[in-house]
Amino acid sequence: MAIDLWSMFWLCVPLLVIGVLIYLAAAVKIIRPVEKALVERFGKFSRTAEPGLLLVIPGIENVVHVPTTEMRVDVAEQTVITSDNLNAVVDAIVYYRINDVVKAVYNIDNFRTAIPSLAQTTLRAVMGKMTLAEANGNRQQINASLEEELDKETQQWGVDIIRVELQRIDPPHDVQQAMNNVVKAENEKRAAVDLATAAETNADGIRRAAVKAAEGDAKSIELKALANAHAVEMAAQANAKAVELRAQADAKAIQLVNEAAQKYFKGDAQTLKKLQVAEKSLSENTKYVIPEGTDISTIITEAAGITPIPKKKSD
Numbered sequence: 001m002a003i004d005l006w007s008m009f010w011l012c013v014p015l016l017v018i019g020v021l022i023y024l025a026a027a028v029k030i031i032r033p034v035e036k037a038l039v040e041r042f043g044k045f046s047r048t049a050e051p052g053l054l055l056v057i058p059g060i061e062n063v064v065h066v067p068t069t070e071m072r073v074d075v076a077e078q079t080v081i082t083s084d085n086l087n088a089v090v091d092a093i094v095y096y097r098i099n100d101v102v103k104a105v106y107n108i109d110n111f112r113t114a115i116p117s118l119a120q121t122t123l124r125a126v127m128g129k130m131t132l133a134e135a136n137g138n139r140q141q142i143n144a145s146l147e148e149e150l151d152k153e154t155q156q157w158g159v160d161i162i163r164v165e166l167q168r169i170d171p172p173h174d175v176q177q178a179m180n181n182v183v184k185a186e187n188e189k190r191a192a193v194d195l196a197t198a199a200e201t202n203a204d205g206i207r208r209a210a211v212k213a214a215e216g217d218a219k220s221i222e223l224k225a226l227a228n229a230h231a232v233e234m235a236a237q238a239n240a241k242a243v244e245l246r247a248q249a250d251a252k253a254i255q256l257v258n259e260a261a262q263k264y265f266k267g268d269a270q271t272l273k274k275l276q277v278a279e280k281s282l283s284e285n286t287k288y289v290i291p292e293g294t295d296i297s298t299i300i301t302e303a304a305g306i307t308p309i310p311k312k313k314s315d
Contacts, residue, residue, distance in 0.1 A: 026058035031065070036101045038064040048101060066101040070162060073112070075119040077168075084131040089170040094119050094150065100158025108157045115154065119164070122149045132171055142166050 030053065031037045037049035040062045049063070056063060077091035094115060098104045104111050126145045127135050135142065143164050151161040 023058055027055055029054040029056055029063050034069045035065050035067045038066065038101060038105055040064065045102065045106070064105055066098055066104055068098050068101070070095055070097045073116050073119075075116050075123065078120055078124070080124045080127045082127060082130055082132045082135060086132045087172060088127070088132055088135065089168070090123060090127065091167050092119060092123060092146065093165045093167060095162040095164075096154070097160050097162060098158060099160045103156065103158030111154075111157055111159055114157070115150070115159065118153055119146065119150060122146055122153075123166075125149075132169075135169055139166050139169075 029037070029049075031049050031051045033051045035051070037054060039046045039049055039054070039056060041057075041060060043062075046061065054063065073094050073096070075092040075094060077089055079087050079089055081087055096115060098111075108114050123142075123146060126142055126149070130138065130142075143166055146164040146166070147161055150164065154161060
């Protein structure tokens with residue numbers, strides 16, 4: 001009987017060792033770098049665990065893994081009614097991160113499904129305050145409003161909303177066609193205005209060029225007139241200078257003649273005057289009537305008032 005007990009004991013030892021190893025293996029948990037863990041003991045929160053090796057009591061403690069990386073969730077498309085009573089199909093994407101794992105697990109039943117549901121209702125509320133045209137032209141404003149509202153509502157869940165992207169806003173087909181026609185008309189109007197502006201600019205450029213050319217011609221004529229006037233002025237100054245110099249020369253000559261007369265013809269002023277008259281008459285080719293048989297030298301000496309030198313008679 002004792003042998004049977006010992007045999008059974010040694011048979012149970014390997015089983016005990018295997019059971020201990022399995023227990024120890026179940027007590028070791030690995031927390032990845034992209035997550036944190038919550039440790040619950042008997043169903044109650046016990047502690048949080050950072051990435052790395054975690055030892056727990058199997059069967060007594062339970063580990064809940066919570067991701068801490070940035071996550072993306074799609075907001076399912078839905079039909080919203082704008083303030084101008086038009087229907088539009090919209091959808092969006094929400095990016096978020098868990099910053100408090102305790103709140104994310106215990107303050108909300110399932111944050112993964114709660115966030116897109118909250119985003120849908122918030123999107124309907126934001127776009128319901130806008131017209132369809134305003135919604136199409138203010139996507140950034142809608143994104144900012146959604147992000148602000150979602151971030152405020154999810155703070156109690158330990159969730160941080162990083163950004164919200166509105167993907168599409170699809171109006172009804174007939175409304176889309178009307179909007180396209182409006183845009184086309186606006187583009188055509190803008191093109192016509194641009195064409196008119198270009199034509200006006202071109203005409204203005206031509207006018208300015210003509211004005212500049214006329215101003216250039218007028219300036220050229222003015223410069224030519226100034227140059228001619230300057231040339232005439234310089235010529236007049238030269239002529240005046242020449243007249244002045246000629247008058248000075250004549251005055252000098254008269255002065256020399258007077259000085260010579262005073263020196264050589266003193267008391268014979270009448271004779272000097274006759275000589276001057278005779279000189280002037282000869283220089284001006286004055287004609288004299290010479291009687292037949294009269295000597296020309298006699299006529300000249302008589303005109304000058306000089307006593308002729310008698311000629312010697314030839315033998």
